[in-house]
Amino acid sequence: MQALSPPPSSSSLSSSIVGTSRRRRPPTGPLVVHCIHRSYDSVNFPAGVVSSRSDWQSSCAILSSKVVGQEQPPETADSIASVNGHKTIDLDLVPIDKAAADGTATVGKPLTITDLAPAPMHGSQLRVAYQGVPGAYSEAAAGKAYPKCEAIPCDQFEVAFQAVELWIADRAVLPVENSLGGSIHRNYDLLLRHRLHIVGEVQLPVHHCLMALPGVRKEYITRVISHPQALAQCEHTLTKLGLQAAREAVDDTAGAAEYIAANNLRDTAAIASARAAELYGMQILADGIQDDCGNVTRFVMLAREPIIPRTDRPFKTSIVFAHDKGTSVLFKVLSAFAFRNINLTKIESRPHRNRPIRLVDDANVGTAKHFEYLFYVDFEASMAEVRAQNALAEVQEFASFLRVLGSYPMDMTPWSPSGGD
Numbered sequence: 318m319q320a321l322s323p324p325p326s327s328s329s330l331s332s333s334i335v336g337t338s339r340r341r342r343p344p345t346g347p348l349v350v351h352c353i354h355r356s357y358d359s360v361n362f363p364a365g366v367v368s369s370r371s372d373w374q375s376s377c378a379i380l381s382s383k384v385v386g387q388e389q390p391p392e393t394a395d396s397i398a399s400v401n402g403h404k405t406i407d408l409d410l411v412p413i414d415k416a417a418a419d420g421t422a423t424v425g426k427p428l429t430i431t432d433l434a435p436a437p438m439h440g441s442q443l444r445v446a447y448q449g450v451p452g453a454y455s456e457a458a459a460g461k462a463y464p465k466c467e468a469i470p471c472d473q474f475e476v477a478f479q480a481v482e483l484w485i486a487d488r489a490v491l492p493v494e495n496s497l498g499g500s501i502h503r504n505y506d507l508l509l510r511h512r513l514h515i516v517g518e519v520q521l522p523v524h525h526c527l528m529a530l531p532g533v534r535k536e537y538i539t540r541v542i543s544h545p546q547a548l549a550q551c552e553h554t555l556t557k558l559g560l561q562a563a564r565e566a567v568d569d570t571a572g573a574a575e576y577i578a579a580n581n582l583r584d585t586a587a588i589a590s591a592r593a594a595e596l597y598g599m600q601i602l603a604d605g606i607q608d609d610c611g612n613v614t615r616f617v618m619l620a621r622e623p624i625i626p627r628t629d630r631p632f633k634t635s636i637v638f639a640h641d642k643g644t645s646v647l648f649k650v651l652s653a654f655a656f657r658n659i660n661l662t663k664i665e666s667r668p669h670r671n672r673p674i675r676l677v678d679d680a681n682v683g684t685a686k687h688f689e690y691l692f693y694v695d696f697e698a699s700m701a702e703v704r705a706q707n708a709l710a711e712v713q714e715f716a717s718f719l720r721v722l723g724s725y726p727m728d729m730t731p732w733s734p735s736g737g738d
């Protein structure tokens with residue numbers, strides 16, 4: 318492994334390094350998209366793609382208030398329009414017949430070159446936004462999803478969404494769940510808040526390394542820093558290694574390695590990828606420290622336009638819905654899929670932000686407070702299938718709000734334990 322000298326840091330992580338604070342946004346300054354232009358030749362990132370941090374620092378672009386100003390109001394059940402006393406459900410479906418007939422994926426909009434081509438023309442690369450800095454697992458996921466893409470690091474998930482909305486990027490690749498650490502709730506909330514469509518998924522084996530500056534021994538380590546998901550995924554192994562070290566959360570795994578290198582911290586270790594160790598000149602103290610060798614993170618790819626669902630390969634569909642008639646309705650909603658033999662692969666509930674609590678008056682027992690939820694469901698069927706359309710028509714009967722987040726090809730890559738990143 319080629320060890321590089323510690324690169325200079327472009328930003329201080331100090332505001333996010335303490336406690337559980339994970340954001341690195343300057344208190345009053347603009348949001349920043351660190352635009353780093355690199356290409357991938359393969360998922361394995363041949364050494365030397367980036368020779369130094371200054372390489373990519375030099376191509377940074379600061380997209381200031383433009384990004385901040387575009388925030389959209391949260392989209393919740395309360396924003397559902399009422400037409401003639403009937404609720405209108407935002408199905409967000411691609412009109413399959415029309416789309417198939419005239420080749421357009423969106424009604425009412427002129428056809429553009431991006432509707433026709435999955436990637437930009439004339440040899441230009443697909444620009445893919447991800448959260449983190451080079452060496453982050455999200456960057457690897459972007460490379461797996463789009464092997465020859467230009468990866469654009471963003472300092473927050475929100476910025477990755479906005480980069481696509483503002484045409485700075487063509488796609489965003491964001492983690493939604495991990496086999497050990499569970500769901501990345503922030504991204505579920507952002508999926509609803511933004512108008513992007515899920516157009517694909519990738520599952521990435523995640524292989525963590527414990528790393529420190531060259532010459533630092535495990536006994537000197539008093540603190541381990543990483544992304545909260547990575548800390549959670551290595552919790553037991555860290556204890557088994559006998560480290561007497563405090564765990565602290567930062568924005569991303571590779572950013573943790575970068576921070577240690579930039580600040581010459583000899584009492585701190587990071588959990589990150591082998592590629593991050595190489596990029597930031599760190600020495601690997603322990604390899605494969607995830608608590609389970611089958612540690613996998615699932616990422617979704619987001620685009621401004623949905624893809625046209627098909628039936629010639631396995632598809633998954635992601636929806637989010639709310640209902641307002643108590644928990645027994647949830648059973649009825651889910652039966653719509655069971656009756657049609659449609660497998661559910663995931664269900665996640667999140668607080669209904671605009672109406673988190675419903676008061677239920679009962680003459681005998683008084684007033685009860687029920688929590689209100691939004692339910693995110695993934696199911697194994699394409700929206701081009703009649704059984705999926707019928708299932709959603711039935712869900713609509715019980716839902717006060719329903720949105721299809723996307724219908725997209727399933728990642729069918731054969732499973733293999735995480736042996737590298």
Ligand SMILES: O=C(O)C(=O)C[C@]1(C(=O)O)C=C[C@@H](O)C=C1
Nearest residue numbers: 453454455492544546569570614
């Ligand atoms: O910090 C990184 O390297 C990331 O890409 C983020 C992230 C996550 O959010 O789950 C991605 C994959 C791993 O599960 C750990 C961290």
